[in-house]
Amino acid sequence: MGKIMLYVSDAIIPGVFFVVIFAAVYKKTDIFGDFINGVKEGFDVTLGILPTLIGLMTAVGILRASGGLDIIGNVLAPAAELLKLPKELVPLITVKMFSSSAAVGLLLDIYKSFGPDSYIGMLASVILSSSETIFYTISVYLGSLGIRKSRYIVPGALVATLAGIIGSMIIVSR
Amino acid sequence: MILFGIVVAAFTGNMGRVSAEAINSAKEAVSLAITMLGVMSLWTGIMEVAKGAGLMDKLTGLMRPVIRFLFPGLPAGHRVNEYIASNMIANILGLGWAATPAGLKAVKELKRLNGDKALANANICTFLIVNMSSLQLIPVNIIAYRSQYGSANPVSILVPAIFATTCSTAAGVVFALLWRKKHG
Numbered sequence: 001m002g003k004i005m006l007y008v009s010d011a012i013i014p015g016v017f018f019v020v021i022f023a024a025v026y027k028k029t030d031i032f033g034d035f036i037n038g039v040k041e042g043f044d045v046t047l048g049i050l051p052t053l054i055g056l057m058t059a060v061g062i063l064r065a066s067g068g069l070d071i072i073g074n075v076l077a078p079a080a081e082l083l084k085l086p087k088e089l090v091p092l093i094t095v096k097m098f099s100s101s102a103a104v105g106l107l108l109d110i111y112k113s114f115g116p117d118s119y120i121g122m123l124a125s126v127i128l129s130s131s132e133t134i135f136y137t138i139s140v141y142l143g144s145l146g147i148r149k150s151r152y153i154v155p156g157a158l159v160a161t162l163a164g165i166i167g168s169m170i171i172v173s174r
Numbered sequence: 175m176i177l178f179g180i181v182v183a184a185f186t187g188n189m190g191r192v193s194a195e196a197i198n199s200a201k202e203a204v205s206l207a208i209t210m211l212g213v214m215s216l217w218t219g220i221m222e223v224a225k226g227a228g229l230m231d232k233l234t235g236l237m238r239p240v241i242r243f244l245f246p247g248l249p250a251g252h253r254v255n256e257y258i259a260s261n262m263i264a265n266i267l268g269l270g271w272a273a274t275p276a277g278l279k280a281v282k283e284l285k286r287l288n289g290d291k292a293l294a295n296a297n298i299c300t301f302l303i304v305n306m307s308s309l310q311l312i313p314v315n316i317i318a319y320r321s322q323y324g325s326a327n328p329v330s331i332l333v334p335a336i337f338a339t340t341c342s343t344a345a346g347v348v349f350a351l352l353w354r355k356k357h358g
Contacts, residue, residue, distance in 0.1 A: 009268070009314040012267055012269065013269065016267075016269070017220060019229075020224040020227065020229060023224070023228070023229050024223050024224075024226060024227040027228060029223070031226070034219075034222045034223045034225070034226040035219040035220070035222060035223050036219070037219075038215075038218040038219035038220065038221055039215040039216070039219040039222075040215075041215075041218045041275070042211070042215030042216070042217065042218035042219065042275060043211065043215055045214060045274075045275045045279075046207055046210050046214050046215070047207075048278075049207075049278070050203070050204070050207045053207055054204065056203075057199040057200070057202055057203040057206070058176070058200050058203070059175040059176045059179070060175070061198060061199030062175070062179035062180065063175050063176075064195065065179070065192045065194070065195035066182040066188050066192050067182055068175075068179045068182040068183075104315075104319070107316075108319060111319065115323075115324075116319075116323045116325035116328070117325050117326055117327070117330075121325075122331060125313075125316050125320060125331045126331050126334045126335050126338050127338070128316055129308070129310070129316050129335035130335060130338035130342050131342070132305070132306045134306045138302060138306065141277070141278065141281055141302060144278065145278070145281055145285055147281075147285060147293070147294050148292040148293070149293040150294055150299075151293070151294050151299055152299055152303075152350075153298075153299050153303060155349075156302075156303035156349045156350055157307070157346070160303060160306060160308075160342040161307075161342060162345070163344070163346075164307070164339065164341055164342030164345075167337055167338040167340070167342065168334065168338040171333075171337045
């Protein structure tokens with residue numbers, strides 16, 4: 001079962017390539033011309049978000065190195081207790097909102113100290129699977145497109161994240 | 175964020191780490207952008223081929239009921255529908271790199287339809303909230319980490335993860351739709 005799942009996941013990207021190119025050959029479209037035009041567009045998109053990326057990653061880096069994320073984690077600890085969420089997972093959840101790679105580092109620490117099949121290990125896996133780097137991604141989108149007032153996007157994303165955490169706890173503790 | 179970080183560092187004595195990290199992060203952003211330049215452009219290239227072959231129209235058609243439910247009042251046949259559809263499908267399949275360019279274009283078009291205001295309207299809010307609720311069905315990388323760290327059954331998180339993702343997406347959708355109803 002595990003092997004099949006991983007095989008299927010590995011096959012998604014080549015599968016998409018195959019289907020797309022097959023359809024294009026079938027329809028006899030200008031495959032290479034289309035591809036080159038698309039690639040140029042990708043350059044524009046990437047260059048467009050680069051300034052936001054530099055500002056944002058510097059800010060997140062500073063926040064992490066200064067211990068600011070730990071302070072946010074401590075502030076949130078009572079809320080975690082209220083939810084009966086293991087306190088080891090609070091830093092993981094806070095960090096995931098800003099940086100995916102930093103969250104993976106913490107996840108691997110949890111695997112090392114508790115094991116991937118322990119309650120905490122399972123819960124950490126499921127929570128990370130059902131959450132996004134909300135602050136990071138929202139900033140990239142809004143920053144690079146010049147939208148200044150985000151209105152209820154952040155509260156909405158937080159509600160979704162919280163629902164994911166509660167859902168994870170319900171299903172893992174069963 | 176930067177101000178908060180620096181103030182905290184002044185109290186915790188992490189100033190040295192902060193200045194090293196600031197320079198490091200800026201460097202990291204550029205190398206990330208170079209990686210992105212390759213992967214993202216590859217995807218936008220493939221997407222363009224798919225568009226030429228008429229596949230995007232089919233996908234958009236498939237997603238139309240969902241789009242109409244989440245974003246009432248979007249002009250039918252407008253290319254924003256196509257961007258939203260490809261962003262969501264790429265997210266569901268876990269192809270983050272393919273999702274971002276389509277997502278950025280979708281928000282750009284939503285903003286244009288809103289008269290290019292700097293204020294996010296209901297469609298933009300709904301789009302980003304749904305995006306941030308995690309749509310990915312198969313957490314491939316987490317499964318890989320689990321097997322790497324000696325899990326007896328790495329895939330055992332699959333069903334719980336799908337359940338939790340459904341919870342978060344449902345909550346995001348309900349929140350976005352209720353807010354739209356109440357405040358417009």
